[in-house]
Amino acid sequence: MSSRWPGKYVIGLTGNIATGKSVARKMLEHLGAFGLDADALAHQAIARGGPAYAGVVRLFGDWVLNEQGEVNRARLAKIVFSDPAALAQLEALIHPVVSQAIDFLVRRTKSSVVVLEAIKLLESGLGAAADAIWVVHVPESMQEARLIAKRKMTPAEARQRIAAQGSQTEKLNAAHVVIDNSGTFEDTWTQVQTNFNKIIRPMPVSSLVTTQPLAEHAALEARAVRVRRGLPSDATTIAGFIKLVTHGRVNLTRSDVIAAFGDKAYILAELGEQLAAVVGWKVENLVARVDEMYVSANAPLDRVVPPVLEAVENASRELQSEAALVFVPMPLANAAAHALAGHGFKPQAPEKLGVAAWIEAARESMPAGSAMLFKKLREDRVLRPI
Numbered sequence: 001m002s003s004r005w006p007g008k009y010v011i012g013l014t015g016n017i018a019t020g021k022s023v024a025r026k027m028l029e030h031l032g033a034f035g036l037d038a039d040a041l042a043h044q045a046i047a048r049g050g051p052a053y054a055g056v057v058r059l060f061g062d063w064v065l066n067e068q069g070e071v072n073r074a075r076l077a078k079i080v081f082s083d084p085a086a087l088a089q090l091e092a093l094i095h096p097v098v099s100q101a102i103d104f105l106v107r108r109t110k111s112s113v114v115v116l117e118a119i120k121l122l123e124s125g126l127g128a129a130a131d132a133i134w135v136v137h138v139p140e141s142m143q144e145a146r147l148i149a150k151r152k153m154t155p156a157e158a159r160q161r162i163a164a165q166g167s168q169t170e171k172l173n174a175a176h177v178v179i180d181n182s183g184t185f186e187d188t189w190t191q192v193q194t195n196f197n198k199i200i201r202p203m204p205v206s207s208l209v210t211t212q213p214l215a216e217h218a219a220l221e222a223r224a225v226r227v228r229r230g231l232p233s234d235a236t237t238i239a240g241f242i243k244l245v246t247h248g249r250v251n252l253t254r255s256d257v258i259a260a261f262g263d264k265a266y267i268l269a270e271l272g273e274q275l276a277a278v279v280g281w282k283v284e285n286l287v288a289r290v291d292e293m294y295v296s297a298n299a300p301l302d303r304v305v306p307p308v309l310e311a312v313e314n315a316s317r318e319l320q321s322e323a324a325l326v327f328v329p330m331p332l333a334n335a336a337a338h339a340l341a342g343h344g345f346k347p348q349a350p351e352k353l354g355v356a357a358w359i360e361a362a363r364e365s366m367p368a369g370s371a372m373l374f375k376k377l378r379e380d381r382v383l384r385p386i
Contacts, residue, residue, distance in 0.1 A: 004129040005106050009199055010114045012130030014121035016165040018146040019136045020181035020188070023262040025117045026282075027192040030231060030265060032200070034111035034319060038098050038118035038126065040285045044383045045097045046071045047356045051383055055093045060086075070356060081164040095124050101382050102126070105320045113200055122174055123166055134195070135175035137168065138182040185258050189232055225276070225303055227311045230266035232258055238266055241275050245294045264291070265315075269299075269308045277304045281312050286382060287361040288316035288324040295332065302339040309340060313377065322381055323358050325365065326373040333371035340373060348374035355381075 001009055011028065015021045025035040045052040048070050056064065056071055060079060066072045080087040106114050121127045138146075140162060147158035172178060177195050181188050230238060235257040242250050264282040268275060276299040280292030290312060295301060309326065316324055326345060328336045337347050350362035350372060366372060 001131065004103075005114070007112065008106060008109075008114050009112060010106070010116060010130045010132075011199075012121045012127045012133045013115050013117040013136070014119060014127070014133065014171055015136035015179075015181075016119065016143065016168045016171070017161055018143040018150070019138050019168075020262075021117050021119075021136045023181065023185075023188065024134070024136050024179050024192055025115050026262055026264070027189055028113075028115045028196060029319075030229075030261065031193065031196045032111065033113040033115045033196070034106075034109040035115040036102055036105060036117065037284070038102065038116060038121070038124075041098045041101050041383065042094045043073065044285050044357050045094055045101070046073075046076075047360070049356055051097045052094050056090070059089055059093065070360075077161075081161055084164075087164070091120065091124070095120075097383070099124070099126070104382060108320060110318060113196075119165060122171060127174070132176040133171075133174050134177040134179060135168075135171045136179045136181050137172060138180075140168075142182055185255075185262055186232070189258075189261075224271075225307050226270045227307050228268055228270070229311075229315070230268045230278075232261045234266070234268065235261070237275065238268070238278055241278055241296075242294050245296055267308050267311050267315075269304050271299065271304070277308055279308050279312060281316075283316055283319045283321050285357055285361060286320060286322045287358055288312065288319070288321040288377070289361060289365040290324070290326040291365050291367055293326075293328055293332065293336070301332070301335050305336055305339045306343055309343065309345065313375070317377055320378075320382065322376070322378045323353075323355070323361075324375045324377055325358070325362055326375075327366050327370040328373060330369050330371060337371075337373060344375045345373040346375070348372055 001007060011033070013021055013025055022037065025037065029035045044050055046056050047053060053071065056076070060076065064071055064076045064079070076090075080090050102116065116126055116130060118124065118126055121133070127133055143162055144155065144158045147153045147161060148155060153161065179188060179191050235254045239252040239254050239257045242252055260280065264280045267279045267281065269277040275296070277295045278292070279290055281288060281290040283289075290309070295304060313324055324345075337345070350359055350366060353359045353362060353374065362372060
């Protein structure tokens, strides 16, 4: 157990850019760990109103700001990844703020296993607080290909970004566990699960439920709603249910859902032995986002949706979320808003959220053809201006 955080087993998760660290962190969260992304906290720290915002503007000038007064991270990256001295200045400004936030969050979580994800885990000193160092690895050619495909970088930009990172070899030499993320999602999941099982016994997984159409509404009234967290082993069930309730408009394969587990979690609601609702959600930058909601046409919405969102809310609080954003398909919007009105969720427009990090989260996560419901989960904010 960590000497810095008594009672916590801390996994220091690292690996260079585009190796898939966040996928591994999400997998560990599916297994019950509390995950923290130090790089995402750094983004929050330099957001307008964040504790490092003024320092960034002072160091690099107004040129790094966009029209809304936010730090344009692409512009900032061009400076610091071409100038090691500038990168060192930026890190000296941000690392103490992020370290303070991590300390606060780790002490507050109830989870006994914590995952600290950071590219500069070893260089920043965070690795010294970990019980084990996990390194996610892929060949450099795959890193470059991912940066070109997913981040739209040119080959030269991708190579520059990779070269600006610390040595992957040094990370591998420091590793207690190496996760090879060059294969399929299931290959990576097996490695993560196997190594996690050496630390703590995983949470029990309920048996799969059927995707048959629900019985008539009236027959369901007496049945209790059972809510549970989905796991990759539920992928076939989830894909089948989504296809069923959308009448084939959303036709996901098992592999599609398996891949989605690298980005989000799923909450399943069952009535009797049958699946009534599936919700996909994630927490990024301390903001919970529900970006998928599928409910059987025969399910009583006012009975199914509130306990599902309560489960999301409770899990989000455990992950220290400050706010919850629920994106509801327009056909369900009015009914869902009514069902959740007594639970603190209210219709809201993204630009009215008031906090830059929340507005950014809403804009980047809101699916087309959806309405947003909002709930503030905490009065205190982790990254307050100092």
